[in-house]
Amino acid sequence: METFERARLDAYFTRIAAQFAPAEPSTSFLITHLLAERPAFVRAVAAMTRLAAVLPKPKSIHPAARHEVEQTLPVDTLSRDLFKEPDTALNYFESRAAGEPVCLLDVGGYFAPTIAEVHSRFTGRLAGIVEDTQNGHRRYQDLDKLPCPVVSVARSPLKDPEDYLVGQSVVFSTEAVMRGRGDILHGRPALVIGFGKLGSSIARLLHAKGVQVTVFDVDPVRRTQALSQGFTPTLRLPLRLSHHGGHWRPPDRGGVRCRLAQGRRDRRPTASGAHRGGAGLNVPFSPAALAARQGRPRLCLTCDTSATSSRSTATCP
Template sequence: MEAFERVRLDSFFGRIAQQFATTERPASFLITHLLPERPHFVRAVATQTDLRAVLPKPKSINPVARRAVEKTVQCDTLTRGMFEEPDAALDYLEGRAAGADVVLLDVGGYFAPVLDELCNRFSGRIVGVVEDTENGHKRYAGRDKLPCPVVSVARSPLKDPEDYLVGQSVAFSAEALMRECGDIMHGRPALVIGFGKLGSSIARLLHAKNVAVTVYDIDPVRRAQALSQGFTVARDRETALAAAGLVLCATGAMSLRGDDFPHLRNGAYLATVTSSEDELDLEGLPDVYTRTPVGEHVTRYATTGHFFYLLNGGNAVNFLHGASVGPFIFLVQAEILAGVRMLTRGELAAGMHEATAADRRIIADTWLNYFNR
């Protein structure tokens, strides 16, 4: 990023912070993909809140970005397990923010399993959660009752550009890894599992590249949408797996379990758009498969009469190439800051919430003033 771009980005977030300034300044914990541009967003969060720690997603940490953040903010190691056991989660928050009002900024529903215990037992007060992803949205919304407000940006129209461009970056990275193995997408029928925002973007991009695309989704509404857009819709997953030379998993909710892998076509490439722990049950893969690296980020799984290639260890392939979606990510980050103000006003009941249309217009108008040049 050039110097003038860094100045412009800091100016943009400064303006957003002014527009969504909080009367109270709660403590906060930020889970995030620590990508090259992310220190600017971290600084904005630290302006709006008393940022006690950044917890980078472990498979998406840019070393330069981490060093920049660590100059001013504590960076802690994030694991899924640290927020699965209530006592461990409480110990962590008490050690960083005992007695404080706390906002939790989440990516993927990490705080969901222990949220009740945090709200009931923490020495301070959990003001609420801001969640960034569809996967995390489902984890919070799927609960019978939430103990505090959760502001979700996952389904915001301001996130649509990011979702579209993430889909493009996934397809780009998948093909880049295939080319490292001397292969290409063309001539390989593709299967996209999950026809949500990311899956539909991936399917459309592959179709534009003249790749034959089949879609599988458990939701009949999405299957109908895929069919209306000209895609072949699989009637059952096993048959679709057996026919696909490239499988892209985009459900965020365990696309393939252990007994699904033997159905993969010989020589198929398998890639995901999120963490392997969310998308693939690799631990359930039959032990008869041997694992052989055939490239820096490609692993060959083989047993008698069957083999397939797993890209990036089953983790999101696009993070290998920066996962950049350009300035459109700043729309989402600005709405996260708007979500913090919503929580600090103290007007939200426990449950799921979204930013108002008026706030989204302010964000979009400000963003256009800075980036539509």
């Protein structure tokens, strides 16, 4: 980042930290994407709370940003296993913040699996959790009972600009991959799997680039929305999607993955989207869709794995 950009970020977060200074001191644990611009945000969190540890998401670590944060704050290694077992999670929190009031800042529901037992056994007080993503929102929503307040900003209107920009980034990166293969997006057929916030953004951006967009979603309301916006809705998939096998596996819960896939001509593949309870959605491949491809790879963007599940979700109260 340029020096003036860093200065602007620092000034912004300094104002935010001063304006929303907490009335009582607390300790925090911060899970974050430790990218190039993130140290300014980390410093703001550290100014408002005693930041016990920064836990960067494993695939989102900028080396220079990590080195900068490590100069003043503890940076721990993050994994799902760290908070998978109650004893392991409890030992970690006790080692960093025993007897203190704690706020957990989460990105992806990492704390969810053991939060109930940690809340009951922790020597300090678990004041609450802030969750930033739709993926994490679902993980906390799946709990039988929340032991402490969970503030989810995943479905806040403030996330709408981010959803648009993430969609723009996905389309940009996809186009870069295709150009590296000597191909272009314009005029190609594309299948967007999931017409949620990211999927709808991606579909609109692809359409603006002259792409023929088909949308898959088991939710009839979302299919209607896609149709009303000029896209072709479908319940047929040209790939085998499975959580337990197959040649391509989508993200476990949400997220975005892109793949150029060439369907096999010697058999009729099925789409299998596993959801809770072990049931699957098996839909035969459409021969018409295969013929329409004329031997060309179809661009497939998976934006929301809930699109392959018949279970609807609702916002946490």
